Amino acid sequence: MKKDTIGLPNGRQATREYVVHPGAVVLIALLPNGDVVLERQFRYPIGQVMIEFPAGKLDPGEEPLLCGLRELREETGYSAAEWAYAGPLHIAIAYSTEVIHAYFVRGLTAGERALDEDEFLEVFTAPAQQFLGWCGDGTVTDAKTLSCAIHLSQYLSGQRELSWQSVPRTAGDRV
Amino acid sequence: MKKDTIGLPNGRQATREYVVHPGAVVLIALLPNGDVVLERQFRYPIGQVMIEFPAGKLDPGEEPLLCGLRELREETGYSAAEWAYAGPLHIAIAYSTEVIHAYFVRGLTAGERALDEDEFLEVFTAPAQQFLGWCGDGTVTDAKTLSCAIHLSQYLSGQRELSWQSVPRTAGDRV
Numbered sequence: 001m002k003k004d005t006i007g008l009p010n011g012r013q014a015t016r017e018y019v020v021h022p023g024a025v026v027l028i029a030l031l032p033n034g035d036v037v038l039e040r041q042f043r044y045p046i047g048q049v050m051i052e053f054p055a056g057k058l059d060p061g062e063e064p065l066l067c068g069l070r071e072l073r074e075e076t077g078y079s080a081a082e083w084a085y086a087g088p089l090h091i092a093i094a095y096s097t098e099v100i101h102a103y104f105v106r107g108l109t110a111g112e113r114a115l116d117e118d119e120f121l122e123v124f125t126a127p128a129q130q131f132l133g134w135c136g137d138g139t140v141t142d143a144k145t146l147s148c149a150i151h152l153s154q155y156l157s158g159q160r161e162l163s164w165q166s167v168p169r170t171a172g173d174r175v
Numbered sequence: 176m177k178k179d180t181i182g183l184p185n186g187r188q189a190t191r192e193y194v195v196h197p198g199a200v201v202l203i204a205l206l207p208n209g210d211v212v213l214e215r216q217f218r219y220p221i222g223q224v225m226i227e228f229p230a231g232k233l234d235p236g237e238e239p240l241l242c243g244l245r246e247l248r249e250e251t252g253y254s255a256a257e258w259a260y261a262g263p264l265h266i267a268i269a270y271s272t273e274v275i276h277a278y279f280v281r282g283l284t285a286g287e288r289a290l291d292e293d294e295f296l297e298v299f300t301a302p303a304q305q306f307l308g309w310c311g312d313g314t315v316t317d318a319k320t321l322s323c324a325i326h327l328s329q330y331l332s333g334q335r336e337l338s339w340q341s342v343p344r345t346a347g348d349r350v
Contacts (some may be wrong), residue, residue: 001176004219006219008293008295009295010292010293010295012292012293014293016219016220018219018220019194019220019267019270043265043268043269044179044181044191044193045191045193045194045267045268045269045270045271045272046265046268046272046274050265050268052268087311087312087313087316088313088316089316089317089318089321090218090221090225090316090317090318091266091267091318092266092267092271092273092318093218093220093221093225093227093317093318094218094220095194095220095271096220096267096270096271097220097221098267099221099316100318117185117187118183118185118187118189120183120184120185132325132329135325135326135329136262136325136326136329136334136335137262138262138263141262141263141264141265141274142264142265142268143264143265143266143267143268143275143318143319143321143322144318146264146318146321146322146325147318147321147322147324149322149325150307150310150311150321150324150325150328151310151311153325153328153329154307154310154311154328159311160311
Protein backbone atom coordinates (compact mmCIF):
# COMPACT_ATOMS: atom_id res chain seq x y z
CA MET A 1 0.00 0.00 0.00
CA LYS A 2 1.10 3.53 -0.72
CA LYS A 3 -0.37 6.64 0.88
CA ASP A 4 -0.11 10.04 -0.80
CA THR A 5 -1.28 13.47 0.21
CA ILE A 6 -2.76 15.26 -2.78
CA GLY A 7 -4.17 18.70 -3.57
CA LEU A 8 -7.83 18.83 -4.56
CA PRO A 9 -9.34 21.24 -7.12
CA ASN A 10 -10.87 23.19 -4.19
CA GLY A 11 -7.44 23.82 -2.69
CA ARG A 12 -7.91 21.37 0.16
CA GLN A 13 -5.72 18.39 0.82
CA ALA A 14 -6.73 14.75 0.93
CA THR A 15 -5.00 11.40 1.25
CA ARG A 16 -5.15 8.57 -1.24
CA GLU A 17 -4.17 5.07 -0.11
CA TYR A 18 -3.74 2.49 -2.83
CA VAL A 19 -2.19 -0.80 -3.87
CA VAL A 20 0.81 -0.47 -6.19
CA HIS A 21 0.42 -3.34 -8.64
CA PRO A 22 2.81 -4.52 -11.39
CA GLY A 23 -0.05 -5.13 -13.86
CA ALA A 24 -1.50 -8.37 -15.14
CA VAL A 25 -2.84 -10.19 -18.18
CA VAL A 26 -6.08 -12.06 -18.83
CA LEU A 27 -6.74 -14.44 -21.72
CA ILE A 28 -9.90 -15.03 -23.73
CA ALA A 29 -8.80 -18.40 -25.09
CA LEU A 30 -10.96 -19.70 -27.97
CA LEU A 31 -11.02 -23.38 -28.89
CA PRO A 32 -11.85 -24.55 -32.44
CA ASN A 33 -15.20 -26.02 -31.27
CA GLY A 34 -16.39 -22.64 -29.95
CA ASP A 35 -15.53 -23.30 -26.31
CA VAL A 36 -13.60 -20.92 -24.08
CA VAL A 37 -10.99 -21.98 -21.53
CA LEU A 38 -11.95 -21.30 -17.91
CA GLU A 39 -10.59 -21.92 -14.44
CA ARG A 40 -12.08 -22.62 -11.05
CA GLN A 41 -9.97 -21.28 -8.22
CA PHE A 42 -10.57 -20.64 -4.52
CA ARG A 43 -10.04 -16.96 -3.81
CA TYR A 44 -9.26 -16.31 -0.19
CA PRO A 45 -10.43 -12.67 0.11
CA ILE A 46 -13.84 -13.65 -1.32
CA GLY A 47 -14.01 -17.04 0.46
CA GLN A 48 -15.41 -18.70 -2.66
CA VAL A 49 -14.37 -20.75 -5.65
CA MET A 50 -14.51 -18.31 -8.57
CA ILE A 51 -14.90 -19.01 -12.29
CA GLU A 52 -12.29 -16.99 -14.18
CA PHE A 53 -10.48 -16.62 -17.44
CA PRO A 54 -6.80 -17.61 -17.14
CA ALA A 55 -4.78 -14.66 -15.86
CA GLY A 56 -1.57 -13.79 -14.16
CA LYS A 57 0.61 -11.03 -12.83
CA LEU A 58 3.46 -9.53 -14.83
CA ASP A 59 6.95 -10.42 -13.72
CA PRO A 60 9.22 -7.35 -13.46
CA GLY A 61 9.93 -6.03 -16.96
CA GLU A 62 7.84 -8.74 -18.62
CA GLU A 63 6.02 -7.93 -21.85
CA PRO A 64 2.26 -8.42 -21.33
CA LEU A 65 1.66 -10.67 -24.36
CA LEU A 66 4.53 -12.99 -23.42
CA CYS A 67 3.30 -13.02 -19.82
CA GLY A 68 -0.17 -14.02 -21.03
CA LEU A 69 1.15 -16.84 -23.22
CA ARG A 70 3.35 -18.05 -20.35
CA GLU A 71 0.49 -17.98 -17.82
CA LEU A 72 -1.86 -19.73 -20.24
CA ARG A 73 0.67 -22.52 -20.75
CA GLU A 74 1.56 -22.84 -17.07
CA GLU A 75 -2.01 -22.77 -15.77
CA THR A 76 -3.90 -24.60 -18.53
CA GLY A 77 -1.29 -26.38 -20.66
CA TYR A 78 -2.49 -24.64 -23.83
CA SER A 79 -0.10 -22.97 -26.28
CA ALA A 80 -1.61 -20.41 -28.66
CA ALA A 81 -0.76 -19.83 -32.32
CA GLU A 82 -2.53 -16.46 -32.77
CA TRP A 83 -3.40 -13.49 -30.60
CA ALA A 84 -5.36 -10.23 -30.79
CA TYR A 85 -5.36 -7.42 -28.24
CA ALA A 86 -8.75 -6.83 -26.63
CA GLY A 87 -7.85 -3.85 -24.45
CA PRO A 88 -6.77 -2.72 -21.01
CA LEU A 89 -8.93 -3.00 -17.89
CA HIS A 90 -8.45 -0.94 -14.77
CA ILE A 91 -9.55 -3.14 -11.93
CA ALA A 92 -10.06 -1.12 -8.78
CA ILE A 93 -9.62 2.49 -9.81
CA ALA A 94 -10.29 3.93 -6.36
CA TYR A 95 -7.48 2.04 -4.64
CA SER A 96 -5.18 0.16 -7.04
CA THR A 97 -2.85 1.02 -9.90
CA GLU A 98 -3.58 -2.37 -11.47
CA VAL A 99 -4.10 -2.54 -15.21
CA ILE A 100 -4.95 -5.90 -16.79
CA HIS A 101 -4.23 -6.37 -20.48
CA ALA A 102 -6.84 -8.58 -22.11
CA TYR A 103 -5.91 -10.70 -25.13
CA PHE A 104 -7.84 -13.05 -27.36
CA VAL A 105 -5.87 -16.18 -28.29
CA ARG A 106 -6.71 -19.04 -30.66
CA GLY A 107 -5.01 -21.90 -32.47
CA LEU A 108 -4.60 -23.67 -29.15
CA THR A 109 -2.53 -26.82 -28.68
CA ALA A 110 -2.98 -28.80 -25.49
CA GLY A 111 0.11 -29.68 -23.46
CA GLU A 112 1.40 -30.15 -19.95
CA ARG A 113 0.51 -27.74 -17.21
CA ALA A 114 3.28 -26.33 -15.02
CA LEU A 115 1.59 -24.86 -11.95
CA ASP A 116 3.53 -23.10 -9.25
CA GLU A 117 3.95 -25.38 -6.27
CA ASP A 118 1.46 -23.33 -4.25
CA GLU A 119 -1.09 -22.78 -7.03
CA PHE A 120 -4.30 -24.81 -7.04
CA LEU A 121 -6.81 -24.43 -9.83
CA GLU A 122 -9.03 -26.54 -12.03
CA VAL A 123 -9.20 -25.98 -15.79
CA PHE A 124 -12.37 -26.58 -17.80
CA THR A 125 -13.99 -25.46 -21.02
CA ALA A 126 -17.49 -24.30 -21.86
CA PRO A 127 -19.31 -23.14 -25.00
CA ALA A 128 -18.85 -19.37 -25.36
CA GLN A 129 -22.60 -18.72 -25.31
CA GLN A 130 -23.00 -20.75 -22.13
CA PHE A 131 -20.19 -18.75 -20.57
CA LEU A 132 -21.94 -15.49 -21.57
CA GLY A 133 -25.12 -16.81 -19.98
CA TRP A 134 -23.18 -17.41 -16.75
CA CYS A 135 -22.07 -13.77 -16.86
CA GLY A 136 -25.72 -12.70 -16.86
CA ASP A 137 -27.07 -15.13 -14.27
CA GLY A 138 -24.57 -14.53 -11.47
CA THR A 139 -22.48 -17.69 -11.98
CA VAL A 140 -19.50 -15.56 -13.07
CA THR A 141 -18.91 -12.53 -10.83
CA ASP A 142 -15.18 -11.90 -11.25
CA ALA A 143 -14.85 -8.39 -12.70
CA LYS A 144 -11.87 -9.09 -14.98
CA THR A 145 -13.73 -12.05 -16.48
CA LEU A 146 -17.01 -10.08 -16.80
CA SER A 147 -15.04 -7.25 -18.43
CA CYS A 148 -13.73 -9.71 -21.01
CA ALA A 149 -17.27 -10.90 -21.64
CA ILE A 150 -18.28 -7.68 -23.38
CA HIS A 151 -15.25 -8.02 -25.69
CA LEU A 152 -16.13 -11.65 -26.40
CA SER A 153 -19.81 -10.89 -26.94
CA GLN A 154 -19.01 -8.09 -29.41
CA TYR A 155 -16.52 -10.31 -31.26
CA LEU A 156 -18.94 -13.25 -31.55
CA SER A 157 -21.77 -11.00 -32.77
CA GLY A 158 -19.55 -9.47 -35.45
CA GLN A 159 -19.61 -5.98 -33.87
CA ARG A 160 -15.92 -6.15 -33.13
CA GLU A 161 -13.08 -6.70 -35.61
CA LEU A 162 -9.92 -8.17 -34.21
CA SER A 163 -6.43 -7.81 -35.62
CA TRP A 164 -5.13 -11.37 -35.34
CA GLN A 165 -1.38 -11.85 -35.32
CA SER A 166 0.87 -14.89 -35.15
CA VAL A 167 2.45 -15.66 -31.83
CA PRO A 168 6.15 -14.80 -32.09
CA ARG A 169 8.27 -17.96 -32.39
CA THR A 170 10.46 -16.82 -29.55
CA ALA A 171 7.47 -16.79 -27.22
CA GLY A 172 7.57 -20.57 -26.97
CA ASP A 173 11.29 -20.65 -26.36
CA ARG A 174 11.00 -18.22 -23.50
CA VAL A 175 8.43 -20.20 -21.57
CA MET B 176 -4.96 -4.11 4.56
CA LYS B 177 -5.24 -7.39 6.39
CA LYS B 178 -2.67 -10.18 6.31
CA ASP B 179 -3.60 -13.79 7.08
CA THR B 180 -1.56 -16.95 7.23
CA ILE B 181 -3.50 -19.77 5.61
CA GLY B 182 -3.07 -23.52 5.07
CA LEU B 183 -2.80 -24.67 1.46
CA PRO B 184 -4.19 -27.95 0.08
CA ASN B 185 -0.59 -29.27 -0.03
CA GLY B 186 -0.16 -28.73 3.71
CA ARG B 187 2.13 -25.73 3.31
CA GLN B 188 1.41 -22.30 4.66
CA ALA B 189 1.10 -19.08 2.73
CA THR B 190 0.14 -15.49 3.47
CA ARG B 191 -2.70 -13.56 1.89
CA GLU B 192 -2.70 -9.76 2.10
CA TYR B 193 -5.87 -8.02 1.07
CA VAL B 194 -8.01 -4.91 1.34
CA VAL B 195 -11.04 -5.24 3.61
CA HIS B 196 -13.79 -3.32 1.81
CA PRO B 197 -17.34 -2.48 2.99
CA GLY B 198 -18.84 -3.20 -0.45
CA ALA B 199 -20.23 -0.83 -3.04
CA VAL B 200 -22.99 -0.24 -5.57
CA VAL B 201 -22.93 0.66 -9.27
CA LEU B 202 -25.90 1.94 -11.29
CA ILE B 203 -26.86 1.26 -14.89
CA ALA B 204 -29.16 4.26 -15.17
CA LEU B 205 -31.41 4.23 -18.26
CA LEU B 206 -33.00 7.41 -19.60
CA PRO B 207 -36.25 7.33 -21.60
CA ASN B 208 -34.41 8.35 -24.80
CA GLY B 209 -32.11 5.32 -24.63
CA ASP B 210 -29.16 7.13 -23.07
CA VAL B 211 -27.23 5.92 -20.06
CA VAL B 212 -25.92 8.17 -17.27
CA LEU B 213 -22.12 8.35 -17.06
CA GLU B 214 -19.47 10.19 -15.08
CA ARG B 215 -15.99 11.47 -15.79
CA GLN B 216 -13.79 11.45 -12.75
CA PHE B 217 -10.04 11.78 -12.16
CA ARG B 218 -8.78 8.63 -10.46
CA TYR B 219 -5.55 9.21 -8.63
CA PRO B 220 -4.15 5.63 -8.60
CA ILE B 221 -4.58 5.45 -12.39
CA GLY B 222 -3.59 9.07 -13.04
CA GLN B 223 -6.37 9.49 -15.60
CA VAL B 224 -9.89 10.78 -16.01
CA MET B 225 -12.04 7.65 -16.20
CA ILE B 226 -15.51 7.18 -17.70
CA GLU B 227 -17.66 5.28 -15.21
CA PHE B 228 -21.19 4.40 -14.26
CA PRO B 229 -22.30 6.16 -11.05
CA ALA B 230 -21.13 4.19 -8.04
CA GLY B 231 -20.41 4.52 -4.37
CA LYS B 232 -19.30 2.76 -1.25
CA LEU B 233 -21.76 1.37 1.30
CA ASP B 234 -22.03 3.23 4.57
CA PRO B 235 -21.89 0.91 7.59
CA GLY B 236 -25.09 -1.15 7.71
CA GLU B 237 -26.51 0.49 4.59
CA GLU B 238 -28.77 -1.56 2.32
CA PRO B 239 -27.16 -1.74 -1.19
CA LEU B 240 -30.24 -0.59 -3.14
CA LEU B 241 -30.76 2.43 -0.89
CA CYS B 242 -27.05 3.22 -1.13
CA GLY B 243 -27.28 3.10 -4.91
CA LEU B 244 -30.30 5.39 -5.05
CA ARG B 245 -28.59 7.79 -2.63
CA GLU B 246 -25.32 7.85 -4.59
CA LEU B 247 -27.19 8.32 -7.87
CA ARG B 248 -29.03 11.31 -6.45
CA GLU B 249 -25.98 12.83 -4.77
CA GLU B 250 -23.63 12.39 -7.72
CA THR B 251 -25.95 12.94 -10.70
CA GLY B 252 -29.12 14.55 -9.35
CA TYR B 253 -31.30 11.77 -10.77
CA SER B 254 -33.99 10.02 -8.73
CA ALA B 255 -35.17 6.63 -9.99
CA ALA B 256 -38.72 5.24 -9.99
CA GLU B 257 -37.86 1.61 -10.79
CA TRP B 258 -34.97 -0.76 -10.20
CA ALA B 259 -33.84 -4.27 -11.13
CA TYR B 260 -30.92 -6.20 -9.71
CA ALA B 261 -28.22 -6.99 -12.27
CA GLY B 262 -25.88 -8.99 -10.04
CA PRO B 263 -22.81 -8.87 -7.84
CA LEU B 264 -19.29 -8.17 -9.11
CA HIS B 265 -16.12 -9.13 -7.29
CA ILE B 266 -13.62 -6.49 -8.21
CA ALA B 267 -10.10 -7.61 -7.29
CA ILE B 268 -10.47 -11.19 -6.13
CA ALA B 269 -6.75 -11.70 -5.47
CA TYR B 270 -6.45 -8.88 -2.95
CA SER B 271 -9.78 -7.31 -1.98
CA THR B 272 -13.00 -8.44 -0.31
CA GLU B 273 -14.92 -5.85 -2.34
CA VAL B 274 -18.25 -6.84 -3.83
CA ILE B 275 -20.13 -4.32 -5.97
CA HIS B 276 -23.87 -4.77 -6.36
CA ALA B 277 -25.02 -3.69 -9.83
CA TYR B 278 -28.54 -2.36 -10.34
CA PHE B 279 -30.46 -1.18 -13.35
CA VAL B 280 -32.60 1.90 -12.66
CA ARG B 281 -35.13 3.73 -14.85
CA GLY B 282 -37.93 6.25 -14.54
CA LEU B 283 -35.34 8.94 -13.81
CA THR B 284 -36.23 12.44 -12.66
CA ALA B 285 -33.54 15.11 -12.81
CA GLY B 286 -32.84 17.15 -9.70
CA GLU B 287 -30.10 18.85 -7.74
CA ARG B 288 -26.77 17.17 -7.17
CA ALA B 289 -25.34 17.04 -3.66
CA LEU B 290 -21.67 16.15 -4.02
CA ASP B 291 -19.44 15.67 -1.03
CA GLU B 292 -17.27 18.73 -0.52
CA ASP B 293 -14.19 16.87 -1.72
CA GLU B 294 -15.84 15.04 -4.63
CA PHE B 295 -15.24 16.27 -8.19
CA LEU B 296 -16.94 14.61 -11.11
CA GLU B 297 -18.70 15.51 -14.32
CA VAL B 298 -22.01 13.90 -15.28
CA PHE B 299 -22.97 13.26 -18.89
CA THR B 300 -25.22 10.97 -20.90
CA ALA B 301 -24.62 8.92 -24.04
CA PRO B 302 -26.70 6.57 -26.19
CA ALA B 303 -26.42 3.03 -24.80
CA GLN B 304 -25.03 1.66 -28.09
CA GLN B 305 -22.38 4.37 -28.20
CA PHE B 306 -21.41 3.51 -24.64
CA LEU B 307 -21.12 -0.19 -25.60
CA GLY B 308 -18.90 0.85 -28.50
CA TRP B 309 -16.66 2.72 -26.05
CA CYS B 310 -16.36 -0.50 -24.03
CA GLY B 311 -14.98 -2.25 -27.10
CA ASP B 312 -12.64 0.47 -28.37
CA GLY B 313 -10.72 1.22 -25.17
CA THR B 314 -12.53 4.45 -24.26
CA VAL B 315 -14.05 2.77 -21.18
CA THR B 316 -11.53 0.68 -19.21
CA ASP B 317 -12.99 0.74 -15.69
CA ALA B 318 -13.71 -2.89 -14.78
CA LYS B 319 -16.90 -2.25 -12.79
CA THR B 320 -18.33 -0.30 -15.74
CA LEU B 321 -17.17 -2.90 -18.30
CA SER B 322 -18.70 -5.60 -16.10
CA CYS B 323 -22.03 -3.75 -16.23
CA ALA B 324 -21.72 -3.54 -20.01
CA ILE B 325 -22.35 -7.27 -20.48
CA HIS B 326 -25.52 -6.96 -18.37
CA LEU B 327 -26.64 -3.93 -20.38
CA SER B 328 -25.81 -5.56 -23.71
CA GLN B 329 -27.78 -8.71 -22.82
CA TYR B 330 -30.73 -6.64 -21.62
CA LEU B 331 -30.84 -4.47 -24.75
CA SER B 332 -30.60 -7.49 -27.05
CA GLY B 333 -33.48 -9.23 -25.25
CA GLN B 334 -31.28 -12.07 -23.93
CA ARG B 335 -31.82 -10.93 -20.37
CA GLU B 336 -35.12 -10.54 -18.55
CA LEU B 337 -35.15 -8.11 -15.66
CA SER B 338 -37.46 -8.12 -12.70
CA TRP B 339 -38.35 -4.42 -12.42
CA GLN B 340 -39.66 -3.19 -9.09
CA SER B 341 -40.83 0.17 -7.82
CA VAL B 342 -38.42 2.16 -5.72
CA PRO B 343 -39.68 2.05 -2.13
CA ARG B 344 -41.27 5.37 -1.16
CA THR B 345 -39.13 5.60 1.92
CA ALA B 346 -35.99 5.55 -0.25
CA GLY B 347 -36.59 9.16 -1.23
CA ASP B 348 -37.23 10.27 2.32
CA ARG B 349 -34.00 8.81 3.54
CA VAL B 350 -31.79 10.65 1.07
